[in-house]
Amino acid sequence: MSRSTAAAALAVLAAAVFFPDATAAQEEPTPSVSISPATVAIGQVVEVYFTCPGGTDEGVTSPGLSGAVTQSGAPAFVKSVPGTYTATVKCRGTSKVGTAEFTVLERVSATFRFIPERPKPGQAFRAEVDRTACPSGPFVFASTGFRDAIRPNQLEGVVVDTPGRHSVVIQCWLGRNLIKGGGMLEIAEPDAPAADRPAPSDEAEQGANAEPRHAPVAGPRKPIIKPKGAPQTGGGGTA
DSSP, X not given: OOHHHHHHHHHHHHHHHHXXXXXXXXXXXXXXXXXXSSEXXXXXXXXXXXXXXXXXXXXXXXXXXXXXXXXXXXXXXXXSXXXXXXXXXEOTTOOOEEEEEEEEESOOOOOEEEESSSOOTTOEEEXXXXXXXXXXXXXXXXXXXXXXXXXXXXXXXXXXXXXXXXXXXXEXXXXXXXXXXXXXXXXXXXXXXXXXXXXOOHHHHHHHHSOOOOOOOOOOOXXXXXXXXXXXXXXXXXX
């Protein structure tokens, strides 16, 4: 091998090691887009985030949004037609498209349930809240059936001492949207106390513990002694 050929081979090897492949160097960037929250009700607001290394001319568009979003993190209203929509973003210098799905519902309500479901008067309880509509709350959770006010984000408490049904109000933030909900708290009747049994009297207790009595054994019958006297009179005089 000549010196020129060897030098050319070394040059090719060095280029492969120290410089990326030409195809890799020209790889198109992949844009991304996200919608937060991903589930909202009609007429509510979402925040749109996207990355576009080369910038974008059109911004993020979707048939479910009220208009194009050209700044990442900006808010946008959703349309008033329920459904699942796709948001897209196209960037300069690439043919790739970033996409994200979001869902528009008729209504989003904060829902919850109590454990136990029907607490007894004065009993402690905890609540489980649906995190779809209330991801980090609630900040309001109130009822006349709670003995004390429930602090924000607290889901434990004690019910009042009176049985009955009480309305419950709950409010949360879902992104920039105020979500409200409600329900009922039913406080059950207390358990009936066990009937007090009368304590047994001493006589009854002695009678129950006493040995059984036996009837007395009859002795030999005594002879019948008839008085002396005239048989015709039946008297008892002397002759």
